[in-house]
Amino acid sequence: MPRRATLKRLRAPDGCAIDDALVLWFPAPASFTGEDVAELQLTGGTAVVAALLRTLGDIDGLRPAQPGEFARRAFDNGKLDLTQAEGLADLIDAETEAQRRQALRQASGGLKALAEDWHARLLGVLGETEASLDFGEDEEDVSARLVGDQDAQIACLAAEIEAHLGRYRFAERLRRGLTIVLLGAPNAGKSSLVNALAKRDVAIVSPEAGTTRDLIEVHLDLGGVAATLVDTAGLRDNTAGVVEAEGVRRARARADDADLVLFLCAEGKGEDAPPGALVVQSKADLRPSGERGTLRVSAVTGEGLFELETVLIDHARTLTGWGQDATITHERQRSALAGCRDALIEAGGEVDAVLRAESLRLAMRCLGQLTGRVNVEDILDVVFRRFCIGK
Ligand SMILES: Nc1nc2c(ncn2[C@@H]2O[C@H](COP(=O)(O)OP(=O)(O)OP(=O)(O)O)[C@@H](O)[C@H]2O)c(=O)[nH]1
Known part of the structure; x- marks a missing residue:
């Protein structure tokens, strides 16, 4: 019956039962593709699906769909532009x-x-x-x-x-998601902050400067906007070796293409921050009287994390034109x-x-x-x- 879910026992041509399934029948043209479509809802499980596919594969003219083939047929039949x-x-x-x-x-x-x-x-x-x-x-x-x-x-x-x-x-930014790159000197507390914002341990934290070498990415949901936060190798000129130097090069390259750069500093006011970067002071628990007017966070006590998240959400919404309902x-x-x-x-x-x-x-x-x-x-x-x- 069109567009009605019916419980049916599916059988192979030799009569052997395959599964009890919900069968939905969408006759053309009132279907997603505009063609006749049958939808089978099986009991989950690899063997069940494999048995059905084997049986269907034996029917002449049937083959598995290519990726996007349903959407392509819907387009060809004027169901979608x-x-x-x-x-x-x-x-x-x-x-x-x-x-x-x-x-x-x-x-x-x-x-x-x-x-x-x-x-x-x-x-x-x-x-x-x-x-x-x-x-x-x-x-x-x-x-x-x-x-x-x-x-x-x-x-x-x-x-x-x-x-x-x-x-x-x-x-376009909203669709692809923002890239936020975290820069700062070695040991500034970047990996600790990434873990605190991600609310799980993704980056290795260690007292040894130069721990993070490659880029580490975590996905964040900033008030509805998707963002990738990238932890980078600490910026220093006298790097300990070629691997760290390459890490620093990658960090700078990634920051050049980022939608937003967060510059984390454990000391000072972030004078070395690239133009346009959002400066954040780390390890606020170790310097109770930090610089005024700058965001201060502590990955250890959690101080300032909520404020930082609020500021990040504001930036994310501005960068993606929150509420503008863009069409292209x-x-x-x-x-x-x-x-x-x-x-x-x-x-x-x-x-x-x-x-x-x-x-x-x-x-x-x-x-x-x-x-x-x-x-x-x-x-x-x-x-x-x-x-x-x-x-
Ligand atoms: N007291 C205190 N210590 C912190 C804080 N954040 C990080 N640390 C410590 O600072 C050291 C370096 O932290 P990381 O998060 O590894 O710093 P990083 O900037 O990622 O370091 P690199 O990977 O070397 O660039 C570790 O010993 C952390 O435990 C903080 O908010 N307060």
Whole structure:
């Protein structure tokens, strides 16, 4: 029965029972892929699944799905556009609340709906531009009025798209998660702080300076924003050997690409901190009268940890445009829309109606690339390869 869960005994062709399973039947087109789909919910267990797969494998024309094949079929059958497919892959990968919300918005067609609205409006302007080509010299007044009207519509569209593009970098950071790199002199207490923030022992702590050599990463949820905190080798110029020197090189390189650098110092005010770094004083328990105006923490007593977490959450939310509900989350989407905006600007500045129509058509093609309506064969593999098997 369509869309009803039914308990059935599954049997091999020779009549041997395989399992008792819940069977769901989704006839086309009301299924995820738009094709006929049967879903079997088995008793968990490797042998049960293996026995069923063996039996199914013997049926002609049946084979296991490739990663992303269900989503690809849904796309081919018009159930999803490309932005929704990207949103769905992000939703599967989402680790934090904010990532989940952003991905769900896209998977449920937030960007698709915008693109469809822009497409419809563009089509309207293009129609008017093409109609104006038919006006004769004696109708110049009407023609000029129409061109003025089109200019306003084109400018309005370009401005709307620009506003969405402006929020891209926030959404992209939220989607991929932030990288926060912890720098500081050897023995500043970096590994201890990483363990305290992660609330578990991930990095080795030792009184010996130069303990951490390679980069150690821990995942944090900063008030809904995913972040990777990277513990690094302590920065010093006279390193004890090539391994430590390489560690220091990696630390600096990673800090250059980080969204935020935390600079931890056990003494002084962090005068050596790179520009833009958030300076934190460590071992607050050992220096009760630390520098004013600087965050002070102790991994031993826990002093200042809550305040540091609050500051990190504030930074994370600012860096990801908290509450802005951005729509463009992937570079692919950004570049298609930037192309659309450029073509619109081109069209707006064009007095010749033929050339104007040409630019408007280009703008529509760019929108088509965003949603996957046109010319995207080469990027489909890239989009759908990200999916896991079974989706
Ligand atoms: N009293 C006190 N000692 C601390 C604190 N944090 C770290 N320590 C001690 O300082 C020493 C160095 O700590 P680590 O966390 O290994 O320092 P690190 O900056 O990671 O050191 P490297 O790996 O050498 O770069 C250890 O003996 C820690 O127990 C703190 O808040 N208070």
